[in-house]
Amino acid sequence: MIRVNDLYKTIGQVKALNGLSFHADNGTITGLLGPNGAGKTTCLRTLLGLLKADSGSASIDGFDIARQTQQARQQIGLFPDPFGLYERLTPREYVQFFAELNGMSSQAAKLATAQVLSLLRMDEIADRRCQGFSQGQRMKTALAQAIVHKPTNIVLDEPTRGLDVMSTRVLRELLLTLKQQGHCVLFSSHVMQEVAALCDQVVVMAKGRVVAQGSPAELCARTGKNSLEDAFITLIGTDEGIAA
Numbered sequence: 001m002i003r004v005n006d007l008y009k010t011i012g013q014v015k016a017l018n019g020l021s022f023h024a025d026n027g028t029i030t031g032l033l034g035p036n037g038a039g040k041t042t043c044l045r046t047l048l049g050l051l052k053a054d055s056g057s058a059s060i061d062g063f064d065i066a067r068q069t070q071q072a073r074q075q076i077g078l079f080p081d082p083f084g085l086y087e088r089l090t091p092r093e094y095v096q097f098f099a100e101l102n103g104m105s106s107q108a109a110k111l112a113t114a115q116v117l118s119l120l121r122m123d124e125i126a127d128r129r130c131q132g133f134s135q136g137q138r139m140k141t142a143l144a145q146a147i148v149h150k151p152t153n154i155v156l157d158e159p160t161r162g163l164d165v166m167s168t169r170v171l172r173e174l175l176l177t178l179k180q181q182g183h184c185v186l187f188s189s190h191v192m193q194e195v196a197a198l199c200d201q202v203v204v205m206a207k208g209r210v211v212a213q214g215s216p217a218e219l220c221a222r223t224g225k226n227s228l229e230d231a232f233i234t235l236i237g238t239d240e241g242i243a244a
């Protein structure tokens, strides 16, 4: 479970976070939806302990990010950019390496790697170098790395950016599986279709704060609109910076 409570962060002249509060629960996919510059990435970077908020607090499974950074980080799996995989490693080597980085013993990491590769149906490609992998294969490898240490919470920053239709579908299925297993999945996006198709909860952000939080149906009902896109535009008052 992720809780964000009244976060403020000024970067240069910009109030990137301006009193941001929301929560993302276990067994739920939560989408952070907002136009360009809304503060989505800043929020995720703060949750990972990479940025320090000026004030406010955030916690992961009850661990405060600022005061218990290490414990909080251990509860999070970060989905890396699938285009940045280390090409010369096989998925098995890559995933095991990250499992050990997350504090697992070599033996435990080996076992957990075999399990996650099997869960993601990667056995056929597990021992091939990542070089030459398709986008879908890269994505599975990236996701295996994010979940190998079984974090309760998985955070993804615009996960479908640059992915083709097939890869996007693979990712969707994987996220739904994680949700069914009780994980808390939080991802940022400004792609309306993806959020409407996947999310149980949507946190609509603009100018560093939450404008509304609810299920896509609740947001439509609240604004009297038939689509999430129309609801979103009504909520933020502009269609600037969104993608269909």
Ligand SMILES: Nc1ncnc2c1ncn2[C@@H]1O[C@H](COP(=O)(O)OP(=O)(O)OP(=O)(O)O)[C@@H](O)[C@H]1O
Residues within 6 Å of the ligand: 011, 012, 014, 015, 016, 034, 035, 036, 037, 038, 039, 040, 041, 042, 043, 190
């Ligand atoms: N390192 C930085 N230096 C200067 N300004 C920054 C920096 N990081 C973020 N900002 C500013 O903070 C605001 C929020 O940026 P952020 O990247 O969090 O938005 P976002 O919602 O992720 O946007 P996008 O959808 O375009 O990726 C923007 O106005 C951005 O220009």
